[in-house]
Amino acid sequence: MTSPEAHTLIGAYALDALDEADRARLESHLGDCPGCAAELRELRAVATTMGGAVPMTPPASLRAAVLREIEGTAQLPPRLADRRSRGQRRATFLAIAAGAAAVVAFAALGVVGAETISQRHQLADVRAQAADLETVASEVAAQSARPMAGGGRIAVVSVAGRAFVDVRELPDLPANRVYQLWAASPKGVESAGIVAGNAGRAHRLVTLSKEATAVKVTIEPAGGSKQPTSAVIGSAPLSG
Amino acid sequence: MEYERLRRCLQGLTDLQRESISLAYYSGYTYREVAEMLATPVPTVKTRMRDGLIRLRDCLGVGA
Incomplete structure (x- = not known):
């Protein structure tokens, strides 16, 4: 053709x-x-x-530091009506740890722009490391996960205009339906990606506009929609 | 230095061109996967990969 x-x-x-x-x-x-x-x-x-250019992988020390941070980080307390609880300080700490993990994941995932890799065969190492770091970021994000209507949980960690979105325990949808993520701002909502209706869980790296305030989830026809066509089933505010 | 030059040339791309090329080349995703990850229409990502490479070619002066 x-x-x-x-x-x-x-x-x-x-x-x-x-x-x-x-x-x-x-x-x-x-x-x-x-x-x-x-x-x-x-x-x-x-x-x-x-x-043919120079390699860049996140230094091992950074990864070790993130893992140490996670180990020493308490889980969020149950959500209470009064948000100004003693948990708030811990929540801030968690957000910083989550942010650090997300930054590391971004660095490994994107290897964007400035730095490059010398040989294609190093790709496998970098990918394995990126997968590791994605797992770390997912687990950290999941500690602040919010339940969604009808089942499943959503968590978001955002740093400098980019968000790591983690959805999990998603109930299977009929074959002609998908989950769709949306970046919401006062100006409206924009698609932030599609998750297959039978995926169960997924994470996405999303670039956000400056005005974005939350990531929301709806169920849409296969292929996704330009704008949401059904009720929001899950929402998570942006951190940092 | 080759690397400095590449770095400068990559910075000369739009964000979408640079991210599309990086995710495809350095992270090994297909352009359809890249489109989904960047929440950008598939044809847009496809053309940005080509535009971006052409801009890099002109900046680097390779293959001429």
């Missing part, structure tokens, strides 16, 4: 970010696209350059 639409897959192809079906579509397009070979060669060269 030759089409401008297939051609735009060439960037993702150079990054090795296509699944089987898309790869086949692009490769068939390459067959009758005279200019493609040169473009692909150049984009591949860029990717190679990205792979």
Whole structure:
């Protein structure tokens, strides 16, 4: 299939970010696209350059510090009507620990922009470490999880415009329904991702607008909606 | 130094271009997964990956 639409897959192809079906579509397009070979060669060269730079993984000491912090952090007390309880100080402490864990997870997950990895084979190590740190961030976040209507829990840790959202114990939905996350602000709500109706649990890294105040959850038709079409079943305020 | 140059060039990308490319290349996600993670339409992520690489190519002066 030759089409401008297939051609735009060439960037993702150079990054090795296509699944089987898309790869086949692009490769068939390459067959009758005279200019493609040169473009692909150049984009591949860029990717190679990205792979030839200096490695960066979060220092082991940082991870150890986060784990120590978590170990010494008490669980939140049960929610009481009076929010100004003695638990508040502990809650602040927890939020800081959660923030630190989330920052580490972001660093490992994104390895964004400034720093890069020297060899593709280091990827496996970094991924394993990122998975570890995601687990840590999930567990820390879960300590402040809030129950959702109809079952499941939601927890959010946010740092500097990015949020780590963890949902778990989600009841299975009918095949044509999904859970959808929303970033809510005084201006309205924006989609923050979809979680499969049978996933049970998931976490997402979400970039938020400055005005965002909470992450909310609704149940939507498969594929998600532009705006919520059903009642909010869960909500968690943004920390930090 | 190659690395300094790459760093500078990456900073010249839009946030969405940089995040899309980083998640795909360094974290190994497919562009569909990246779209879901960034809560951005799939066609947008696809074109940002290409735009971003082209901008990097021009900035780095590679493959010419």
